[in-house]
């Protein structure tokens with residue numbers, strides 16, 4: 447299927463070339479694209495970037511940094527794929543195009559440190575140490591007030607926009623043993639994929655996930671040698687480190703005989719379920735050895751009735767809660783009803799839908815650094831829809847969305863909390879136990 451590959455782009459030839467050629471330029475992807483919505487430029491939407499990919503493949507254009515930046519101008523939100531009448535996945539083509547650019551130009555030094563050193567090498571715990579120290583020394587806010595961002599680049603500026611909680615000095619995996627036994631009879635063995643954000647920053651999510659699974663009677667196994675999921679590397683075009691992560695995580699989980707692997711990070715989950723098979727399709731191997739579930743998917747599909755029995759009784763006052771659909775949970779994993787089912791059994795909350803709940807929040811890894819204005823503008827639209835619900839809590843299933851939405855809410859000093867659905871569930875179970 448290879449045409450005259452004058453520019454030699456081996457990562458987007460073959461399967462991806464077929465995707466590019468099948469685009470019929472209908473423009474159905476345009477109106478769903480959050481980037482196009484903000485800047486109305488053809489290069490923002492999938493059709494424009496696919497046309498660019500075709501021109502590169504056929505040697506009508508030479509790759510350059512300007513083109514590299516156009517491929518970076520995508521949230522990998524998958525909205526175009528959902529809208530495409532011929533079933534293309536343009537986001538996958540753009541990730542491969544980024545990988546071509548990384549092969550050609552390599553990464554900027556700051557990106558290389560973050561992706562290859564902090565997220566790429568060694569154990570997840572080292573990231574916790576770095577973030578915790580920076581947080582305790584208030585380096586993020588100091589950097590902002592001293593205008594250090596201008597010196598160190600946009601990455602630091604971005605970190606000072608998003609809202610991060612206090613970061614404990616010890617990681618989740620350092621605080622918990624590899625195997626946790628339930629107090630009741632064991633009903634099965636599940637592996638827990640922690641992910642770097644939950645291991646270091648949002649440890650409340652990992653704790654709640656593990657505690658709910660233990661309460662249901664699962665033995666929970668948290669392999670110590672697991673690493674970052676590799677999705678950040680996929681998004682940044684660093685396919686080499688991504689493949690190392692697939693090998694590392696596969697061997698970490700395959701050691702155990704597991705009934706399921708549970709993850710409570712939307713992006714990491716789509717990495718495990720979607721990117722791993724995509725990147726290993728040529729050798730056709732089942733990389734992790736057990737079916738992967740998002741925590742809300744697993745709990746709602748298998749244990750909704752058990753959980754209903756654990757809910758507190760006689761709750762007099764209800765608080766309004768709304769739900770934001772992370773692109774990587776809703777579109778890439780098809781998880782839409784399950785978190786709502788969980789929220790609807792919680793007696794302390796009244797669930798209210800927000801308008802456009804499935805619209806991206808504007809967080810997109812490197813995108814937020816390169817295109818801060820667009821990212822912030824998308825987040826501000828999300829904030830308005832949240833405000834309109836009157837909710838005091840936004841439930842969600844993604845650490846990236848949580849930092850982004852929480853940051854946008856803080857900009858207006860709104861008293862609205864952002865919480866992972868499983869944290870709300872665990873709070874309810876604790877209330878139920880206390881009765």
Ligand code: SF4
Pocket residue numbers: 478479480481482490491492519520521522523524525526527536537
């Ligand atoms: S993945 Fe999202 S941001 Fe990227 S082109 Fe498609 S719709 Fe636009």
Ligand code: SF4
Pocket residue numbers: 468469470471472473474475476492493496526529530531532534536
């Ligand atoms: S909707 Fe699909 S076929 Fe139509 S322009 Fe977009 S990517 Fe191409």
Ligand code: SF4
Pocket residue numbers: 640641642643644674675676677678711712713714715717845
């Ligand atoms: S996507 Fe989730 S699991 Fe993967 S690196 Fe990011 S926070 Fe960690």
